[in-house]
Amino acid sequence: MDVSSKMGLVNLSQDIEELWNEWQIRSLMLIGVLLQIILTILGERRKYTVGLGDFLWLAYLSADSVAIFSLGILARSVANSTNPNLIPVFWAPILLVHIGGPGTISAYSMHEVDKLLINHLLQLVTRIGVVGYVLFRLRENAFMLVAIPIFISGMIKYGERIWVFKRNKESNNLSQQPSAKRPCIPFEDLFSFTESSSEVRYLHEARLLFNTSKRLFQSLDLVNFDQRITYELVSQKEAEEAFQLTEIELGLKYDRLYSKVATISWHRFIIRSVTFLSSIFALVSFSIMIKSKSVYSKNDRIISYVLLSGVVCLESYSIIGHLFSDWPMIWLSRWEKTFPYLYRSRCFSLLLSFSGKRKRWSRLMGQHNLISSLSKKPVNKLRKKYFPGNLNIHCRVDADKDLKELIFKQVMDKRTRYERLRYERSKNGPDTSDFPVLLKLLEERGCNSLQSKGCFRELGWSVDDTEFSHSLLTWHIATHVCYIDDSRKNGFANHQNCAMSRSLSNYMLYLLVHCPNMLAMELSGTRYTDTRIHLHRLLFIRNTPKEAENDIPMDKLDALSFPKAQVRAFFYELLQSPSTNILKEIGEQEEEKSALLDGCRLAMSLQSLETQDGWSNDKKWEMISELWVEMLMYAASHSGWKEHADALARGGELLTHVCLLMAHLGLSKQCPPARRDQLDDFLETVVYDV
Structure with a gap:
């Protein structure tokens, strides 16, 4: 090979290296936005869609890895560069938003939910520390006004993710809580929605079932009072209605385990408003400042617009998705007496209608x-x-409907046989246990x-x-x-x-x-x-x-x-x-x-x-x-x-719905036979602290 060819190869390798150094962080930032879009859209859909497992798992792992790798490159570039202002200062906080994850998927599987909380807290401290270091190095940058709101939003979103893990960890330790032997259904909730519309009552009944299923998923026995209430709720339904109740119930369970969606409250409304307004403020501020200070290249300006617009769009999508979930409907139903006109509005009726038609599992076998x-x-x-x-x-x-009717009919037949056998067994004496009868039927x-x-x-x-x-x-x-x-x-x-x-x-x-x-x-x-x-x-x-x-x-x-x-x-x-x-x-x-x-x-x-x-x-x-x-x-x-x-x-399994139906109807090893002195149980529900 002659000298000119060698020189050509050397120049080519140098050009490739320069191109890589220039576009390394930029390409990673764009890949990070793309992964966040995928997770936001598919994170909700996996609740009722099968076949997303491998692809979503790859995107979930890649999103954190790309964000952390990008953050390391940014920190190194800021530390080594003679002119760190060449890199937009607000890119590091955007990476913190990416690490916080979208609202539709906070955890991929139960294995991650069970992960030690201390690990997540250490990761929170170290990653916020790296972003803080980058911002400190660029503290004199004029675009700090854009970076600070995004930094606040990123800390909130990461904190939300930690809060979800903490909430689930506390739920997993339900057996160690003082209220573990108390009913899960508040006594006043039984009568607060008797005059509401059928749609509102439907959501309310599903929430009551969801409260009792917390004990089931912790392998704890149901309290007799809860068991009687769930039996009355489910046994009076038609097959399609009973399966619809378990579908809503499991949808609520999915939200609590795998997403940031949870019970609506004023403090969560304030937090969501802060993150949304912060992203809007950052985008508007950048648009105004970039017109007067063109310190960044054209490519960096375009990428910055894409990143900031992505944060705004994903936050908007998350809020809209949250509003159309079951939790806002349950929250709004509490305000029926305070705002009666709300229940007569066309908007609320449309929301209820949409909520009733939503899929919450794949409905496939x-x-x-x-x-x-x-x-x-x-x-x-x-x-x-x-x-x-x-x-x-x-x-x-x-x-389909015919299959659900067949299953529900046989579950109810088994419950009827259980009642008959219990009655026959009670003739042998009041102290005779009914539990062997249940075990034999199961x-x-x-x-x-x-x-x-x-x-x-x-x-x-x-x-x-x-x-x-x-x-x-x-x-x-x-x-x-x-x-x-x-x-x-x-x-x-x-x-x-x-x-x-x-x-x-x-x-x-x-x-x-x-x-x-x-x-x-x-x-x-x-x-x-x-x-x-x-x-x-x-x-x-x-x-x-x-x-x-x-x-x-x-x-x-x-x-x-x-x-x-x-x-x-x-x-x-x-x-x-x-x-x-x-x-x-x-x-x-x-x-x-x-x-x-x-x-x-x-x-x-x-x-x-x-x-x-x-x-x-x-x-x-x-x-x-x-x-x-x-x-x-x-x-x-x-x-x-x-x-x-x-x-x-x-995407859910039919077996899970059958499991819940049987438990709610008292056909489970976690449903011990009711005590003879039911009055004591009834009085307990009046005084326990909810």
């Missing part, structure tokens, strides 16, 4: 089908390793549905004396095989009970495979994997020459896919009479924990019901749908509340 997944294309190894959560989720279906996972249809003797083996995951897989396989056979014979696939059975079956398997922690199961994946491998091997052997049967390793066997026609042909042959050869073939290839053989046996038994007197396809699918609801209720009564709180940040 994840679907995973073991048999249908055999026909999917093999998954890339890297994707399987690093993105396992999205594998084989075929789709998400709506939790352990049901299909036996009541089988008994009510007179099938427990023939099919009870599938739900009793076996692990829940095995029972779940057995009924999942049987449900899909019955669907395959019925859709071929008489086109029964679109029947209501059939559709609900399939959606619940696929949803329960989705929870088993992708959210096992919500089902509180150990080694749940082993039984599923063995069943999947078992079915793969059978299909491989039936469609492969004998000399190649043993030539494929286990990992490749699991990655195989089969045409839908081959899969259906296998089960068609199973259901043909006689089918002993297929069952023998399945038994010969039996895996240790596979549920395939039991699932096929159960499917054949279910299909044979049609040959009996009094049985029809409709009755069969009615029984299957009721059994799946029992499975769902069993899972709800055995799941942990921390996992439900985590699920709120992923």
Whole structure:
């Protein structure tokens, strides 16, 4: 290489280095604004949108990292530069605003909520200290008038974030507070909204339920008074109304855990006004001063306008989003007697109407089908390793009105049976405990549905004396095989009970495979994997020459896919009479924990019901749908509340709503039977301090 070429490369590298030094902090500032916009918009949407997890997590981590890295570069540049005024002085406070985060997302997950508060306080002190150092170095800059309001706004926003963590930490220590054994529902609140509009009462009832759920999420027993009130509120509702109440309740819970939105008060109104007016004042001041003092380059002026406008727009978006949340409606409803004209205004009616129609969770159920997944294309190894959560989720279906009615009806039926059993047990004496009765009902996972249809003797083996995951897989396989056979014979696939059975079956398997922690199961994946491998091997052997049967390793066997026609042909042959050869073939290839053989046996038994007197396809699918609801209720009564709180940040789960409904109706281990002397509980509510 000649001398001129070397000199050209040296000059090019110098130009690149100068360009990087010039645009390093500027590009990072713009990236920071973009990340704040993403977090502000998606932070609220993740409450009712699924599939944002990985992207939002990356943006959340990057936002703090970019802001902290930029702050370090600014501090170093100010310390080393001979002319620090080349960098706009108010960029450092803007970074503090970015670190404070938007109002729509203060924490990403429960893991961060549980983080030590002292860590957040130390970070607050050090980052404010760095910004203060930059401002001190540039104290003679004429644009300090722009920097100071932004600095105040940044400290407030960061302080809000710390306050949210402190609030949640105190909520997590509810059991240590003196009022832990007192009712959560203020006595006067029960009658303060009896004459209000239906929309206002609806929000008020949801807030009462939210107050009691604080104890539930801390795994504390409900107080008898609270338990009776929640039962009266929920039991008198229709199914859609009851689920709407839990939706609002969980929306309030999400806001308290993962955002800066909280109960409206005058001091929060003042704080929000200060941050908004500070950002407006900074933007206006910069616009006026830049006309008379063009000390910055054109690029820096444009970037400064973008940064300041971004702060104003994001603050405005946060305020508007807060105003349209449920909290302002609850706050305004307290002023009904003071400002009665407010309730007759068109504006308030529109706000209430909008609030009632808002989505607060995705209203979707994840679907995973073991048999249908055999026909999917093999998954890339890297994707399987690093993105396992999205594998084989075929789709998400709506939790529609019919399904909610079915669930609510069965929950209420279980409560009715509980009352009847309690009454029968009370005949043995007033000191007889009712708690064993409740525990026995909560352990049901299909036996009541089988008994009510007179099938427990023939099919009870599938739900009793076996692990829940095995029972779940057995009924999942049987449900899909019955669907395959019925859709071929008489086109029964679109029947209501059939559709609900399939959606619940696929949803329960989705929870088993992708959210096992919500089902509180150990080694749940082993039984599923063995069943999947078992079915793969059978299909491989039936469609492969004998000399190649043993030539494929286990990992490749699991990655195989089969045409839908081959899969259906296998089960068609199973259901043909006689089918002993297929069952023998399945038994010969039996895996240790596979549920395939039991699932096929159960499917054949279910299909044979049609040959009996009094049985029809409709009755069969009615029984299957009721059994799946029992499975769902069993899972709800055995799941942990921390996992439900985590699920709120992923769009929510139907299982969480069922869990709350059962708890509010007294069907939970956290709902001990009421004492006989109810008068003492009633009098306590009058004197306790709220």
